[in-house]
Amino acid sequence: MFTGTYNDLRLRIFSKHPHLFPEEVFNMESFKWSFGILFSRLVRLPSMDGRVALVPWADMLNHSCEVETFLDYDKSSKGVVFTTDRPYQPGEQVFISYGRKSNGELLLSYGFVPREGTNPSDSVELSLSLKKSDKCYKEKLEALKKHGLSASQCYPLQVTGWPLELMAYAYLAVSPPSMSRQFEEMAAAASNKTTTNKNIAYPDIEEQALQFILDSCESSISKYTKFLQASGSMDLDVTSPKQLNRRLFLKQLAVDLCNSESRILFRAQYVLRRRLRDIRSGELRGLKIFSGFRNFFG
Numbered sequence: 569m570f571t572g573t574y575n576d577l578r579l580r581i582f583s584k585h586p587h588l589f590p591e592e593v594f595n596m597e598s599f600k601w602s603f604g605i606l607f608s609r610l611v612r613l614p615s616m617d618g619r620v621a622l623v624p625w626a627d628m629l630n631h632s633c634e635v636e637t638f639l640d641y642d643k644s645s646k647g648v649v650f651t652t653d654r655p656y657q658p659g660e661q662v663f664i665s666y667g668r669k670s671n672g673e674l675l676l677s678y679g680f681v682p683r684e685g686t687n688p689s690d691s692v693e694l695s696l697s698l699k700k701s702d703k704c705y706k707e708k709l710e711a712l713k714k715h716g717l718s719a720s721q722c723y724p725l726q727v728t729g730w731p732l733e734l735m736a737y738a739y740l741a742v743s744p745p746s747m748s749r750q751f752e753e754m755a756a757a758a759s760n761k762t763t764t765n766k767n768i769a770y771p772d773i774e775e776q777a778l779q780f781i782l783d784s785c786e787s788s789i790s791k792y793t794k795f796l797q798a799s800g801s802m803d804l805d806v807t808s809p810k811q812l813n814r815r816l817f818l819k820q821l822a823v824d825l826c827n828s829e830s831r832i833l834f835r836a837q838y839v840l841r842r843r844l845r846d847i848r849s850g851e852l853r854g855l856k857i858f859s860g861f862r863n864f865f866g
């Protein structure tokens with residue numbers, strides 16, 4: 569990402585105006601540094617339409633997932649103000665919220681991962697894909713494309729659940745050719761750009777749709793498990809103690825992120841399995857009643 573953005577800037581701006589952007593200053597190293605400084609310190613000001621600013625004193629405040637206080641511009645005092653949401657004791661560390669962000673977003677923008685289980689906004693992207701072998705692959709893809717979606721889509725899973733769009737995508741992925749008239753409705757509900765009714769339900773294929781989500785969850789879990797197992801014996805390939813510390817630190821961040829994301833996937837797996845078990849045992853009960861009737865009438 570850095571390399572692409574930097575090369576783009578160099579090609580389109582720096583190389584055309586070398587007197588304004590000398591290579592000794594505007595190089596990859598300084599670009600990385602300024603990018604990091606800017607993105608870990610800039611403040612979005614909600615009352616100024618989300619305009620961003622660098623606010624020297626405010627960039628000393630660390631983030632906590634447990635507070636709901638944001639920095640904002642205050643018209644009456646003409647300054648950036650911060651009001652705490654609870655009393656603090658003298659000497660106690662004061663926190664702000666960097667926004668309701670997932671652990672992955674916090675790691676990418678700020679370089680840290682909150683302690684496991686402490687971030688209620690944490691989420692993990694679950695990738696769902698149409699099966700190439702699906703008899704209606706072309707029709708489904710066409711319906712998806714109409715709503716700005718593609719054959720593979722990512723949806724955020726949280727410990728507390730998943731968006732209605734994800735379920736709509738799963739319905740579309742598993743629906744048989746006999747439901748082709750509903751493809752359009754399902755694709756529209758799977759898109760977060762449309763405002764159509766998202767709360768669609770197709771009881772006949774609910775079990776297959778949940779199983780489809782569960783399969784995707786389990787395939788994702790197995791990737792995380794493989795990474796976490798391999799991380800124990802990962803070759804860090806370093807030449808100095810300083811480099812070793814840095815690599816160990818980065819590896820720990822990756823492990824922390826994987827642990828928090830797989831925790832969400834395990835929770836989803838549990839909920840899905842339980843729901844499927846209920847559906848299947850309901851069906852079994854239905855079958856037993858039906859065979860009871862048969863006995864009765866037979």
Ligand SMILES: C[S@@+](CC[C@H](N)C(=O)[O-])C[C@H]1O[C@@H](n2cnc3c(N)ncnc32)[C@H](O)[C@@H]1O
Nearest residue numbers: 608609626627628629630631632677678679680
């Ligand atoms: C705006 S600065 C906050 C001040 C910073 N701690 C400092 O000493 O300059 C943002 C950086 O602080 C660190 N940080 C903020 N909140 C944190 C937290 N809850 N856990 C670990 N590091 C945190 C991260 O390195 C982040 O990029």
